[in-house]
Amino acid sequence: MKTLDTARLDGLVEELRQGERTWARLSLGDRLDLLAATSATLQEHAQEWVEIACGIKGLPTDSPLVGEEWISGPYAVLSSIGALSETLEALRAGRSPLDGFRLSAAPGDRAAVRVLPHGIFDRLLLNGFTAEVWSRPGVSAEHFADAAGLAQRDPAKTGGVGVVLGAGNIFSIAPLDTLYELFAGNRVVLLKLNPITDPLLPVFEKVFAPLIDLGLVRIVTGGADVGAAAVDHPGIGHVHITGSVKSHDAIVFGPGEDRRTVRLDKPITSELGGVSPTIVVPGRWSARDLAYQAEHVVTQKLHNNGYNCVASQVLVLSSCWEQKDAFLAALRKAYAAARKRTPYYPGSDTRCEAALAEHPDAERWEDRLLLDVPADGDAAFTEEYFGPVLAVTQLPGDPRQFLDRAVDFANEKLAGTLGANIVLHPRTKRRLGSSFTDAITRLRYGTIAINAWTGVGYLTARASWGAFPGHPLTDVQSGIGVVHNALLLDHVERTVVHGPFRPFPRSIATGQLAISPRPPWFVTNRTARVTGRRLAAFAGRPGWSKLPGIFASALRG
Structure with a gap:
């Protein structure tokens, strides 16, 4: 779809409004089933995703650099689906999603939660890597734990229809932003792809078919005019963009350099890069x-x-x-x-x-x-x-x-x-x-x-x-909000x-207790293509039997 006329946009927004009513009726168990179905469709079409990505980026399919597309593509999304599923499982059981996580004090009257490693597989696959999420000052560990779950603590209270303006560089960004809008904001989503990623539309439609079939997601392509029309539509209540400060400011203030008058009449969140x-x-x-x-x-x-x-x-x-x-x-x-x-x-x-x-x-x-x-x-x-x-x-x-x-x-x-x-x-x-x-x-x-x-933080699903x-x-600098x-x-x-x-x-x-070899995201890694594909398969269906193949490839990298 290269253009999006007003009638078609109106129709898509109405479909999403109906989908929002469906979303409000879905229990946490139903939502877990949808995540499992989306994981299954992604695993089925991951190879197609990577092949299209290589075509867009001009990567030979036998290059070690293809590992970047596996790891920053299907692996990142499959990992996020798995981690979101555990969060919903905890909420369904009446527990905090942080039960079982290490909570501690961080400097400056902050709380910290250790999100990596989480479980034995993290300790083996990412040995020597750790990650903590810090709260803002004045937030206690108890409050951090009590508030975890965001909108999924009350899933029937939905957040309307949001538009996600996708990025064109890392191909998991748009899918991950879509999932975050659905689960953190409890919003149904109109995803507008960056034109660079238009060739991925067919595979994204297959991956998100469980969500599309229920009217929870719609995906469109086109230029800046399509994005502007979606942002301005009265049925869209929230905007999320991953892109440049220039694109963000054009949405918020309109064309030109005048930043005194905000023309956008709805909330916006953003991730805008930087130096x-x-x-x-x-x-x-x-x-x-x-x-x-x-x-x-x-x-x-x-x-x-x-x-x-x-x-x-x-x-x-x-x-x-x-x-x-x-x-x-x-x-x-x-x-x-x-x-x-x-x-x-x-x-x-x-x-x-x-x-x-x-x-x-x-x-x-x-x-x-x-x-x-x-x-x-x-x-x-x-x-x-x-x-x-x-x-x-x-x-x-x-x-x-x-x-x-x-x-x-x-x-x-x-x-x-x-x-x-x-x-x-x-x-x-x-x-x-x-x-x-x-x-x-x-x-x-x-x-x-x-x-x-x-970039390790980007790939850590439970990290902000x-x-x-x-x-x-x-x-706005690098943006507002997190994903x-x-x-x-x-x-x-x-x-x-x-x-x-x-x-x-x-x-x-040399005395360090770390068994991680040269990471597969290193541009010098010789076996990143194989390691990345195996990591993506593991993220979809973790299991002990898959570890030897990952280790064997990683150690040769």
Whole structure:
């Protein structure tokens, strides 16, 4: 469907209104059955999904990079369905969804819930990775637990019809946003696909058939005019967008630069990306540490060719780090060696050319740019390049001084508050002690990853995903509200992820209790395609018999 006339839109909204009445009558048990049916249709059509995704992105079907499409596509949605199902099971049994989870105090009068690992399979498949969701200040652990479940605590009280304006970069975003609207907001959904993902319409219709058949979801395609018509329709009561600040502001204020008058007459939530930093705290690293963490930073930048809302854009180093030059040499080597990609996302070449025009001394490998920029100000700090462009800047100081300055720099200089990464040696972290915790607490980002990429937070179904709270419509930064959040937590502030500094087996040899090999989302992973497919199959139907194949593939990566 390339256009959507008024009569057709009116008809779809009326179908969804009828679907809302059906949704209100469905018990938690009925909703669990719908989730199970949707999981089954997704498992049936996952291969088709990935093949279409590869066609859109120009990926050879035998490339290890296909693993990105398995993991950030079917795996992410299947994991979310499984986690949502457990939340509904708890509510149906009269329990809090947080029963059995580790609740603790977090700094600054906050509560924290450990969402990763959850269960023995997490401990085996993601050994060494942890994630906590922190509440906003003043929220107790008891309140966190009592409020969990959001709208599913009263499923008969529905939230009307919402429109989801889907993203065009990571193909699980639109399905996950749709599920979140259904279960967190208790709304039925008109999903408008990004034109990049139009080829996925047939498979999305198959995947969501259990929800479509009951009138709970409708999917349309088209350009900005279709999205605008849906947003303006009087029968639509809520808007959610994943996209750019420019698109958000056009919806809220209308075309032009005037932000004084809000024209949108309904609530809007959003996830809008930004300029994500990777802060490398100085320490004494081995040559293999330097090489591995260089691959890690390159992954944070070049996963999906940099077309990620949390692609690292500014690498922050200490000018006093004795190994700075050695790390940059390893970074250049990994950057140059990464597999070539098709620049499929519209405007990529133009944005890269603009970055090159602003930085004529940039190092270049085909369309990949490495910029050396001053810390006192640069376009790379305020303009999201959304492509294979990485800026390197330096701040002075020993580990403690540097980290304090880097936190201030990220909070004050960089646009957006979606995700920030920190890399540091475990020995350095121990030496920093409570000052490291203070630094994490001061960072104003919705997801913070330590020795991990914030993309791990995206893939953790029970973690929250969204901007740091508090942005007004007139300065929305990385957005308003959260998604994913399969525990349906209220009063969320951020997710904090930790990962292992070294991969297995070197982690064990150097005294770290972590058995995770090079992660399958690394752009250097050689077996990511097979591992990703096996992980997706596991997420659909977890079982012990599937673990040996996953481990065997992962260890060869």
